[in-house]
Amino acid sequence: MALRRPYLQPMKLLYFALFRARIGRGEEEIDPPAGIRTVGALVDWLAERGPGYRAALADPRLVKVAVNQEYVDRDHPVGPRDEVAFFPPVTGG
Amino acid sequence: MALRRPYLQPMKLLYFALFRARIGRGEEEIDPPAGIRTVGALVDWLAERGPGYRAALADPRLVKVAVNQEYVDRDHPVGPRDEVAFFPPVTGG
Amino acid sequence: MIRLQREDFDPGAEIAAMTAGRTDIGGLAAFVGLVREMAGERRIDAMTLEHYPGMTEKKLAEIEAEARRRWPLQASLVVHRYGRLEPGDRIVLVVTASAHREAALASCQFLIDWLKTEAPFWKLEEGPEGAGWVEARASDEDAKRRWR
Amino acid sequence: MIRLQREDFDPGAEIAAMTAGRTDIGGLAAFVGLVREMAGERRIDAMTLEHYPGMTEKKLAEIEAEARRRWPLQASLVVHRYGRLEPGDRIVLVVTASAHREAALASCQFLIDWLKTEAPFWKLEEGPEGAGWVEARASDEDAKRRWR
Numbered sequence: 001m002a003l004r005r006p007y008l009q010p011m012k013l014l015y016f017a018l019f020r021a022r023i024g025r026g027e028e029e030i031d032p033p034a035g036i037r038t039v040g041a042l043v044d045w046l047a048e049r050g051p052g053y054r055a056a057l058a059d060p061r062l063v064k065v066a067v068n069q070e071y072v073d074r075d076h077p078v079g080p081r082d083e084v085a086f087f088p089p090v091t092g093g
Numbered sequence: 094m095a096l097r098r099p100y101l102q103p104m105k106l107l108y109f110a111l112f113r114a115r116i117g118r119g120e121e122e123i124d125p126p127a128g129i130r131t132v133g134a135l136v137d138w139l140a141e142r143g144p145g146y147r148a149a150l151a152d153p154r155l156v157k158v159a160v161n162q163e164y165v166d167r168d169h170p171v172g173p174r175d176e177v178a179f180f181p182p183v184t185g186g
Numbered sequence: 187m188i189r190l191q192r193e194d195f196d197p198g199a200e201i202a203a204m205t206a207g208r209t210d211i212g213g214l215a216a217f218v219g220l221v222r223e224m225a226g227e228r229r230i231d232a233m234t235l236e237h238y239p240g241m242t243e244k245k246l247a248e249i250e251a252e253a254r255r256r257w258p259l260q261a262s263l264v265v266h267r268y269g270r271l272e273p274g275d276r277i278v279l280v281v282t283a284s285a286h287r288e289a290a291l292a293s294c295q296f297l298i299d300w301l302k303t304e305a306p307f308w309k310l311e312e313g314p315e316g317a318g319w320v321e322a323r324a325s326d327e328d329a330k331r332r333w334r
Numbered sequence: 335m336i337r338l339q340r341e342d343f344d345p346g347a348e349i350a351a352m353t354a355g356r357t358d359i360g361g362l363a364a365f366v367g368l369v370r371e372m373a374g375e376r377r378i379d380a381m382t383l384e385h386y387p388g389m390t391e392k393k394l395a396e397i398e399a400e401a402r403r404r405w406p407l408q409a410s411l412v413v414h415r416y417g418r419l420e421p422g423d424r425i426v427l428v429v430t431a432s433a434h435r436e437a438a439l440a441s442c443q444f445l446i447d448w449l450k451t452e453a454p455f456w457k458l459e460e461g462p463e464g465a466g467w468v469e470a471r472a473s474d475e476d477a478k479r480r481w482r
Contacts, residue, residue: 017384017456018467066454069389085386085454089470092383092414092455093287093367093426093446110236110308111319159306162241178238178306182322185235185266185307186219186278186298186435198346201366209371209421215442216364218349222433223357273357285370287446288477294363295439329436 009080013046015056016087022056039065040074042084062088102173106139108149109180115149132158133167135177155181187262188246190237192269195279204261204283211260213287215294217280223273225320231312235268235277238306242266249300253282256296257289264297266305299329335410336394338385340417343427352409352431359408361435363442365428371421373468379460383416383425386454390414397448401430404444405437412445414453447477 010029020026036042043065047057057063065072066085078084103122113119129135136158140150150156158165159178171177189195197218205211221233246264253262265279280297284290309320337343345366353359369381394412401410413427428445432438457468 014386016386016454017458021467066386066389069386069392071452085389087386087454088456088467090451090454091457091468091470092385092453093450093474107238109238109306110310114319159238159241162238162244164304178241180238180306181308181319183303183306184309184320184322185237185305186302186326196346197349197364198344201345201364205366205368205422207422209369211368212370214366214368216345216349216366217435217439218353218362218364219435220353220359220362221357222360274353274355287365287367288473291365291443291446295443298435298439325436 011078011080012083014083014085016085018088019056019086023052037077037079038074039067039072039076039078039084042078043074043086046086057086064089104171104173105176107176107178109178111181112149112179116145130170130172131167132160132165132169132171132177135171136167136179139179150179157182187264188243188250189263189265190243190246191265191267194267194276195265197276197279197281200263200265200279200281204263204281208260208283210285211283212285213290214281214283215287215290216282217278217294217298218276219278219298221271221273221275221277225311228311228315229313230273231314232270232272233312234270234310236308236310237266237268241306242268245305246301249297249304252300253293253297257282257284257293259284259289259293262293262297264301266301266307268307296333299326299333302326303330335412336391336398337411337413338391338394339413339415342415342424343413345424345427345429348411348413348427348429352411352429356408356431358433359431360433361438362429362431363435363438364430365426365442365446366424367426367446369419369421369423369425373459376459376463377461378421379462380418380420381460382418382458384456384458385414385416389454390416393453394449397445397452400448401441401445405430405432405441407432407437407441410441410445412449414449414455416455444481447474447481450474451478 010031014027015023043057047054064087068083103124107120108116129138136150140147157180161176261283263281280294282290282293303326409431411429428442430438430441451474
């Protein structure tokens with residue numbers, strides 16, 4: 001029997017507003033390297049994926065992150081099957 | 094020719110709410126003695142006119158006075174033809 | 187605008203009229219005061235609002251003018267009723283509109299706080315144990331003092 | 335109650351529904367946010383409100399629950415629209431009702447302040463010079479910080 005790769009439990013990433021525009025998509029499923037265990041590590045890894053990602057995620061003060069629909073800090077853990085959303089500061093109301 | 098008495102330019106007094114109930118009327122015209130030149134003197138003089146007046150005007154903190162529809166203090170002047178209103182602290186809204 | 191009236195008012199109609207056709211209002215704040223059935227432990231069957239005709243209109247106009255000096259308002263409205271009211275009836279309406287929410291919210295609160303301590307109204311409550319004049323609350327004076 | 339919807343709402347109908355048949359509400363506070371034609375120097379032709387489906391409802395419900403923990407409220411309502419809006423259109427409605435005016439006014443302000451910084455909405459403005467995402471205002475963070 002073949003080994004199950006972690007790819008089968010991917011992480012779901014969501015991008016909103018300006019980030020969606022810069023990255024060019026609203027969502028994607030990814031399978032980050034095993035070493036990526038925190039929001040901060042994930043942001044740094046994503047920023048290396050291309051200029052759109054880099055532009056969106058460059059300024060940490062302007063990057064809000066929600067894991068499973070809760071606001072979290074850079075040291076919050078992330079793992080397979082998490083829904084991780086990236087967006088600029090909110091402007092509703 | 095007869096002397097014109099100050100009575101011909103009386104002061105108009107108004108009483109509201111609890112004061113009207115205690116004094117037994119909502120308004121009256123009076124001709125106070127010549128020495129009554131301030132709100133404070135007028136209040137003290139009125140308080141001697143009977144138990145209803147005394148009950149209404151006994152506690153200075155609970156007596157609000159308006160002269161010609163403006164809130165005033167005890168040392169504000171009063172004179173003939175003024176409209177002087179007495180009432181407890183307001184409770185609208 | 188200020189209005190002193192015996193009859194009821196419609197908050198929704200007043201809000202709609204204030205914003206109709208306008209594109210310069212970013213925030214609108216409203217306050218409605220109503221007659222409660224219970225005032226602390228006392229039950230209220232009815233309430234009669236007495237006022238000082240002439241001075242009431244004057245003070246309401248002054249209070250509104252003061253709000254408009256303090257905040258950049260696109261529109262403002264104070265409607266206050268007098269006469270006999272029953273539990274559930276509306277007493278007072280304050281509506282303020284501004285380009286920004288902060289001015290609308292602060293001026294609405296200012297208007298109701300000032301009105302409570304400056305406008306010559308008095309409430310006579312009727313309940314099972316008879317009628318009595320409502321006493322002024324120290325907290326209303328405190329609320330006004332915030333705005334000095 | 336919270337509602338997230340594309341369609342318009344009627345502030346008057348919501349206020350009337352909240353107070354209908356009740357005699358335990360002494361004060362009701364409402365805030366309506368609207369699209370302005372001018373945002374500072376920029377003219378706005380339209381605005382699109384994007385949000386995070388699922389999280390938006392969750393955060394709005396949390397914000398409302400927090401207000402009800404902090405103040406004794408008889409009723410509360412937050413309605414927020416999303417999608418494309420034009421100048422003069424309503425965006426958001428907050429209504430709170432309490433026995434006392436202080437709780438109604440404070441909780442209404444709290445709800446709109448928190449919503450501005452906590453609820454995942456973003457505004458894309460379209461004007462004569464193209465479209466651009468609205469940037470968050472530091473003053474909104476300051477407004478929220480009052481309530482810590």
